[in-house]
Amino acid sequence: MKDTIITTSSGPVGAHMRKGPLKPGQRVQLTDRRGKPSTITLAEGGEWHTHQGVLRHDVLIGQPEGIVVANDAGYEYQVLRPLLNDYVLSMPRGATVVYPKDSAQIVQVADIFPGAHVVEAGVGSGALSISLLRAVGDAGTLHSYERREDFRDIAVGNVEAFFGQPHPGWEVLVGDMQELAAQKEAPGSVDRVVLDMLAPWECLNTVKTILAPGGVWVSYVATVTQLSRLAEDIRADGGFTEPEAHETMLRTWHLDGLAVRPDHRMVAHTGFLISTRRLADDQTPLQLKKREKVSEPSAEDQAAWGANDPNASWDEDSLKTRVVSKKKARRAASHAQQIAEKAKEVPVDRGDD
Numbered sequence: 001m002k003d004t005i006i007t008t009s010s011g012p013v014g015a016h017m018r019k020g021p022l023k024p025g026q027r028v029q030l031t032d033r034r035g036k037p038s039t040i041t042l043a044e045g046g047e048w049h050t051h052q053g054v055l056r057h058d059v060l061i062g063q064p065e066g067i068v069v070a071n072d073a074g075y076e077y078q079v080l081r082p083l084l085n086d087y088v089l090s091m092p093r094g095a096t097v098v099y100p101k102d103s104a105q106i107v108q109v110a111d112i113f114p115g116a117h118v119v120e121a122g123v124g125s126g127a128l129s130i131s132l133l134r135a136v137g138d139a140g141t142l143h144s145y146e147r148r149e150d151f152r153d154i155a156v157g158n159v160e161a162f163f164g165q166p167h168p169g170w171e172v173l174v175g176d177m178q179e180l181a182a183q184k185e186a187p188g189s190v191d192r193v194v195l196d197m198l199a200p201w202e203c204l205n206t207v208k209t210i211l212a213p214g215g216v217w218v219s220y221v222a223t224v225t226q227l228s229r230l231a232e233d234i235r236a237d238g239g240f241t242e243p244e245a246h247e248t249m250l251r252t253w254h255l256d257g258l259a260v261r262p263d264h265r266m267v268a269h270t271g272f273l274i275s276t277r278r279l280a281d282d283q284t285p286l287q288l289k290k291r292e293k294v295s296e297p298s299a300e301d302q303a304a305w306g307a308n309d310p311n312a313s314w315d316e317d318s319l320k321t322r323v324v325s326k327k328k329a330r331r332a333a334s335h336a337q338q339i340a341e342k343a344k345e346v347p348v349d350r351g352d353d
């Protein structure tokens, strides 16, 4: 049946990208017999060339998801739209993305709800932004702060490609979160803050100003030293509840007859989540009893640990994180924008005709 264009109000933003027969402009994941997934963007008359032969896109367009197709050499693929989990791992990227297992936890721990006003920094490749936008929904707003313009471009491409259109509640602002958000957000107006950056404690005063009483602040950090520094700064500030931290280890399982066991390999470490809530003004956090027993670290311990050293440099080099070159980021941005342009051509309908 021919596509019917009805309006963006026909359903939640992005739903038309995820239902119904496959359409030009949509991403599909082709998985071969070895389980190797490849993701392509469908185009009328398009061809996908591999060492195994050529697959014509027209064979897929108009078909339901879940079919198995063969290329011109008889090599078979299972065809499905990428789920959000697959999408973020296959999209163009500059900065390292938050893994799906952690995004899911962030949405839950930060209690991101439909209609919420959320502030996020940094944006990186936009992986976490997609999960946050889905959780706030069309009635919510997400203001995402990112200091690198080239990363903003990658993220915008990825987010628009995912939803097939700009998200009505999303605004990306280029600059340092601690300065820009303090100007942009009214004091006490933000429901939730989510930070994924090297030095989140630099944003503490801004978070304290913009976050509503009871509002949740979650930070994702990669190292124990960052975790410790942030926890101690939150405590020292006194405007927040006792911080809580955890990490999520995801172990996948091999399922084959009687050979049911954990997989040999896993992603052993991604990062830690630390969360706290804003107290109302002029309130003092309750001192938790369990903390009374904790002795203060000695000066020697603190020096050895280094986490609270005011002269420590919290840059990519000392934290051994990858620095993404401008050239690589430009390439990823242009790739993400190309995919987004194709996605925006997909008619916004109910997706089921």
Ligand SMILES: C[S@@+](CC[C@H](N)C(=O)[O-])C[C@H]1O[C@@H](n2cnc3c(N)ncnc32)[C@H](O)[C@@H]1O
Pocket (backbone or CB within 6 Å): 095, 096, 097, 098, 121, 122, 123, 124, 125, 126, 127, 128, 129, 145, 146, 147, 148, 151, 175, 176, 177, 178, 196, 197, 198, 199
């Ligand atoms: C690891 S990346 C974020 C990845 C992103 N959460 C994702 O899932 O794709 C960290 C980002 O924070 C940005 N950043 C670091 N400090 C910042 C600050 N103070 N304000 C705004 N952005 C910042 C960096 O430029 C970088 O793009």
